[in-house]
Every structure is written in C-alpha cells, then in structure tokens.
Amino acid sequence: MRIISGKFKGRRLSAPKNLPVRPTTDMAKESLFNILNNHFYFDGISVIDLFSGTGNISYEFASRGTKNITAIDAHYNCVKYINATSKEFEFNINTYKSDVYKFLEKTPLKADVIFADPPYNFEKEQFLKIAAFVFERNILNEGGVLIIEHSKHTDLSEHKNHSYDKRYGGNVFSFFENFSEEE
Numbered sequence: 680m681r682i683i684s685g686k687f688k689g690r691r692l693s694a695p696k697n698l699p700v701r702p703t704t705d706m707a708k709e710s711l712f713n714i715l716n717n718h719f720y721f722d723g724i725s726v727i728d729l730f731s732g733t734g735n736i737s738y739e740f741a742s743r744g745t746k747n748i749t750a751i752d753a754h755y756n757c758v759k760y761i762n763a764t765s766k767e768f769e770f771n772i773n774t775y776k777s778d779v780y781k782f783l784e785k786t787p788l789k790a791d792v793i794f795a796d797p798p799y800n801f802e803k804e805q806f807l808k809i810a811a812f813v814f815e816r817n818i819l820n821e822g823g824v825l826i827i828e829h830s831k832h833t834d835l836s837e838h839k840n841h842s843y844d845k846r847y848g849g850n851v852f853s854f855f856e857n858f859s860e861e862e
Contacts, residue, residue: 680735683709685721685742687768692738698757700732703796703828707847711826712739714845715792718824721745724791725820729779729809734761734772736794741770748772749790751782783812791823799830810838810855825855 680702682690694700703711715721722744728737731750734757740748750761750772758776765772775782779797795809806827812818813825824842827835831849835841840855 680733681705682738682742683712685739685744687738687742690742690768692733692735692764694733694760695756698733698760699754700757701796701799702733702735704847704850707828707850707852708735708739710845710847711852712743715824719791725749725789727751727788727790727793727818729782729793729795730797731761731774732757732796734764736796737761737772738764738768738770740792741765741768741772746771747790749775749788751775751777751779753778780808780812783809783816783818786816786818789818789820791820793819793823793825794828795826796828799833801829801833803833803835806833806835807838810835810840813855814840814857819857821857823857827853827855829853 680692725747726740726745728750731752737748737750752758758774761774829851831851835853842854842856845852
C-alpha cells in the first residue's frame with residue numbers, strides 16, 4: 680500500500696500481516712481521490728474513516744492536508760498500527776477502538792466526508808444501516824458525502840440518499856448525499 684498524493688506521495692506502508700483487513704487498492708483509491716479533489720479542499724474538511732483497518736484512507740487525507748481526521752476500527756491492532764503510523768508521519772488522526780455502529784449511535788462528531796469500508800461479506804442491511812445512522816443522526820455536514828466501499832455484488836442504490844456508484848474492478852464506491860426537499 681502506498682500514499683498516492685500530497686506531502687508523502689509515493690511513500691510505501693507495510694501493515695503487519697496479522698491484521699484482519701482488505702486495504703482499498705491503490706488504483707481504486709487514486710480514482711476516489713480524483714473525484715473528491717473536484718469537490719473539496721482537503722485542508723479545510725473533517726473526515727470520519729469507518730472500519731479504518733490499516734488507516735490507508737486516513738493517511739491519504741492527511742498527506743493531502745486534512746487536519747481533522749477520525750479513524751474508527753473495532754480491532755485493537757488496527758488502531759495500534761494507525762496510531763504508530765500517525766506518530767511516524769506526524770499525522771493528526773484521532774483513533775477510536777469501537778464497534779462502528781456503537782460509535783455512530785453515540786458520536787457528537789460531524790464530518791464533511793465519511794468513508795466506510797466494512798467487510799465485503801456484510802449483508803446488504805448492514806451496509807444500509809451505516810447510511811441510516813449517518814443521515815438519521817445528522818452526522819454528515821451540509822454539502823458532505825458518505826462513501827461506502829463494497830463489492831460489485833452489493834447494490835445500495837435503494838437508500839433515499841444514494842447519489843451514484845463508481846466501479847473499479849470488483850470494488851464499488853457508493854456515494855450518498857444530503858438532498859434538500861426541493862431536489
């Protein structure tokens with residue numbers, strides 16, 4: 680895994696082999712950040728990275744200048760790895776070892792970008808529950824975007840806040856936005 684752009688462009692990261700993760704591929708990550716680059720100034724946004732795993736997505740935001748990043752994962756060694764890497768690169772990433780659904784249920788945080796990369800073997804309802812919490816609890820700032828990464832075999836388009844999908848091989852990024860009543 681490598682950092683695609685920003686201050687630490689090209690830096691390779693090697694996560695421990697014992698982490699229960701499936702990092703977003705470099706190709707898919709590069710495409711995702713090309714989309715986000717057209718909508719946000721990275722140095723002025725807040726990000727929540729759900730099911731953060733190795734912290735791959737958080738590092739990309741941090742390398743591009745995002746200062747307000749929160750990474751959540753239920754696995755202790757994932758959080759430990761993100762903390763160690765953040766310290767090494769002097770990234771300002773706040774980590775929480777927590778079940779993502781419990782975090783979403785209780786968090787007072789709001790963000791401009793919320794990225795979720797849950798296990799691909801989740802049931803469709805588990806993916807949709809993430810979107811439900813984000814929009815029912817008003818965690819996404821106005822003009823923000825929720826992105827859920829999943830396999831091409833999962834269709835999340837039925838959610839009322841679903842905007843569009845971008846496919847990269849077997850990976851899909853589903854984008855969700857706040858829609859005003861007039862839209």
